Amino acid sequence: MTVFGYARVSTTDQDLSLQIDALKAAGCEIIRSEKRSGTSTADRQELRTLLDFIRTGDVLTVTRVDRLARSVADLQDIVRELRTKGAALRATEQPIDTSTAAGKAFLDMLGVFAEFETNLRRERQLEGIAKAKAEGVYKGRPRSIQADQIAALKAEGLGASDIAKRLGIGRASVYRLLSS
Missing domain, CATH: 3.40.50.1390 (Resolvase, N-terminal catalytic domain)
Incomplete structure (x- = not known):
């Protein structure tokens, strides 16, 4: 044993x-x-x-x-x-x-x-985030991807996969930003 x-x-x-x-x-x-x-x-x-x-x-x-x-x-x-x-x-x-x-x-x-x-800790955390958002203090993580970069690469004729590779991001992120 x-x-x-x-x-x-x-x-x-x-x-x-x-x-x-x-x-x-x-x-x-x-x-x-x-x-x-x-x-x-x-x-x-x-x-x-x-x-x-x-x-x-x-x-x-x-x-x-x-x-x-x-x-x-x-x-x-x-x-x-x-x-x-x-x-x-x-x-x-x-x-x-x-x-x-x-x-x-x-x-x-x-x-x-x-x-x-x-579960209580998670609820308190979510309440704190909601309060901070309501007060304009919490804005979330800053965007790491610039939509204008994606639009410019798309205008150059690159596809979503090529854009994603060039910027080091996921293809889903490219599609999401192109559709917004």
Whole structure:
């Protein structure tokens, strides 16, 4: 049986050391860490590596369930994959141990709250953007493509694909600007 540890923070300026120290104290033999958003499991190579290597009897340990996943769906997918492989999930700061019935129930509850927190944060962000737009403060990202450049290249007889290549943009962007 191998005890694996997984540590994650969302941004590059955050520190992983507290999580790594806690995982070492919990007896993790191998610890993988990364600085990636937890809203999706996509592009989280260290997590994927652990899930690929975990075998029957192994344990994946995290400090808190929100370090592993921010949505119930992702959390359930990870737990299902662990269960299929005969492995368990444990958390150092929460009573989670998927090898017990109580641990599984607590995990499901925490997953719901983690997703709820993510949804609340997204709502607050959208409210803030809407308020800033109403006040004329937020105007979005400045255009990186000038419509007059596209029109000039079109006037020279270039097609959408050639225009896109020359400007280093997508063909769909060319069509969108030509139709507006």
